[in-house]
Amino acid sequence: MSARRVAVIGGGINGLAVARQLMLDHARISVAVFEKESDVALHQSSHNSGVVHAGLYYEPGSLKARLCARGRDLIKEYCATHSLPYNECGKLVVALSEDELPHLENIFRKSVANGVPNIRIVDAEEIGKIEPNCIGIKALYSPRTAIVNYSRIAQQFAIEIRRAGSEIRLNANVTRIVEANDGVVLEGDGEPLHEAAFDHVISCAGLQSDRLAKISGDSPDPKIVPFFGQYYVIDRAFRDHVRGLIYPVPDPRFPFLGVHFTKRIDGEMTIGPNAFISFGRENYSGRCFNLKDVGDFLLYPGFWRFAVRNVPVTLRELKTVISDVAFVREAAKYVPSLSNVAVSPAVRGIRAQAMMGNGSLVDDFVIRRCGRVTHVRNAPSPGATSSMAIAEYITREILAFK
Numbered sequence: 380m381s382a383r384r385v386a387v388i389g390g391g392i393n394g395l396a397v398a399r400q401l402m403l404d405h406a407r408i409s410v411a412v413f414e415k416e417s418d419v420a421l422h423q424s425s426h427n428s429g430v431v432h433a434g435l436y437y438e439p440g441s442l443k444a445r446l447c448a449r450g451r452d453l454i455k456e457y458c459a460t461h462s463l464p465y466n467e468c469g470k471l472v473v474a475l476s477e478d479e480l481p482h483l484e485n486i487f488r489k490s491v492a493n494g495v496p497n498i499r500i501v502d503a504e505e506i507g508k509i510e511p512n513c514i515g516i517k518a519l520y521s522p523r524t525a526i527v528n529y530s531r532i533a534q535q536f537a538i539e540i541r542r543a544g545s546e547i548r549l550n551a552n553v554t555r556i557v558e559a560n561d562g563v564v565l566e567g568d569g570e571p572l573h574e575a576a577f578d579h580v581i582s583c584a585g586l587q588s589d590r591l592a593k594i595s596g597d598s599p600d601p602k603i604v605p606f607f608g609q610y611y612v613i614d615r616a617f618r619d620h621v622r623g624l625i626y627p628v629p630d631p632r633f634p635f636l637g638v639h640f641t642k643r644i645d646g647e648m649t650i651g652p653n654a655f656i657s658f659g660r661e662n663y664s665g666r667c668f669n670l671k672d673v674g675d676f677l678l679y680p681g682f683w684r685f686a687v688r689n690v691p692v693t694l695r696e697l698k699t700v701i702s703d704v705a706f707v708r709e710a711a712k713y714v715p716s717l718s719n720v721a722v723s724p725a726v727r728g729i730r731a732q733a734m735m736g737n738g739s740l741v742d743d744f745v746i747r748r749c750g751r752v753t754h755v756r757n758a759p760s761p762g763a764t765s766s767m768a769i770a771e772y773i774t775r776e777i778l779a780f781k
């Protein structure tokens with residue numbers, strides 16, 4: 380049998396992890412990665428909180444729960460093998476009031492079901508021992524939650540892929556996916572991007588994933604609706620006020636985790652991200668307005684259903700968008716000594732969040748095969764934590780090449 384030819388669209392952490400896994404699992408396979416940018420990992424994979432999630436929040440039995448648990452162990456091992464920074468700084472999810480306790484206990488139950496290592500509920504006194512400047516009546520403590528640099532991990536995947544002789548084609552924007560009898564052809568602006576057809580294509584296109592799915596004949600739902608998340612770096616003189624990660628109890632109606640204190644692997648302390656609709660899928664400056672991207676969600680009935688249902692949450696988030704003082708105030712509820720800390724804007728991330736036509740945000744990962752093309756249609760957080768497990772799942776369970 381001749382060697383199988385597989386293409387991966389998207390050189391983010393997921394696309395690169397899939398390409399690497401295919402090469403590791405199958406000696407007789409030829410893999411090519413097509414990335415539209417001039418380098419790998421320029422989108423979500425380098426604009427995130429850098430947290431290796433331990434698996435606290437996810438519905439037991441879901442893909443997220445399973446792949447996050449496997450992924451966190453694989454990422455830890457990978458960082459150790461390749462001498463990449465990995466800091467198990469731990470995380471507190473803090474309840475400030477009695478009415479948050481049922482949610483906290485619910486997360487605890489899920490954490491236990493998901494096998495989160497060493498997870499426990501701590502009282503106010505213990506919160507003070509773990510994070511001396513943090514207040515709260517109870518918290519969930521996950522000592523094994525860690526921080527990394529996902530961009531560096533993705534770069535390392537790329538090094539391995541190239542070293543093993545496979546190609547990562549940069550500046551290769553896939554605009555058409557044509558499935559014929561002898562395989563799949565990828566085109567960019569009317570031209571084939573390669574010579575022979577591929578036996579299989581895996582699309583890991585993040586913020587563009589619904590568009591890639593649509594051009595290959597898959598269903599238009601779920602749709603990607605971009606939500607940006609702004610981060611601020613706090614004044615260096617205050618960064619030791621927080622030792623690790625401090626999160627609020629998340630709003631159960633919303634999949635985002637709320638503004639948190641996140642220690643970065645370079646030692647900086649950040650606050651963020653908030654969550655608000657982005658006027659462009661790749662609008663990192665926040666100053667552009669992409670008519671196609673905005674039109675796409677404005678014309679989507681699901682967006683309006685979502686918007687109407689979430690007016691209070693939207694107004695809360697809007698406050699933190701308009702004013703950095705309000706942003707800091709939100710976070711300083713947990714660490715009052717930082718109420719007046721000076722902050723400077725840091726990176727803005729844009730989440731590729733899938734939404735259904737009924738206005739619900741898709742919570743679980745969505746990865747599905749449509750003929751010879753497999754699409755990663757929803758891989759929000761903990762998508763980076765789970766990347767190596769997503770790669771195993773696609774390679775061994777969805778493709779399952781013999």
Ligand SMILES: Cc1cc2nc3c(=O)[nH]c(=O)nc-3n(C[C@H](O)[C@H](O)[C@H](O)COP(=O)(O)OP(=O)(O)OC[C@H]3O[C@@H](n4cnc5c(N)ncnc54)[C@H](O)[C@@H]3O)c2cc1C
Binds near residue numbers: 388429553728
């Ligand atoms: C604000 C924020 C915070 C987050 N925090 C965390 C966290 O702490 N921990 C965690 O585990 N996860 C976190 N995540 C989620 C995580 O970053 C993503 O799940 C992960 O990076 C997704 O990787 P990806 O490769 O699927 O997508 P991306 O990194 O977005 O890569 C997709 C790639 O596809 C390319 N592409 C798109 N269209 C085409 C095309 N037509 N042709 C060729 N190439 C194309 C893009 O250029 C891009 O390089 C966060 C995300 C955000 C936005």
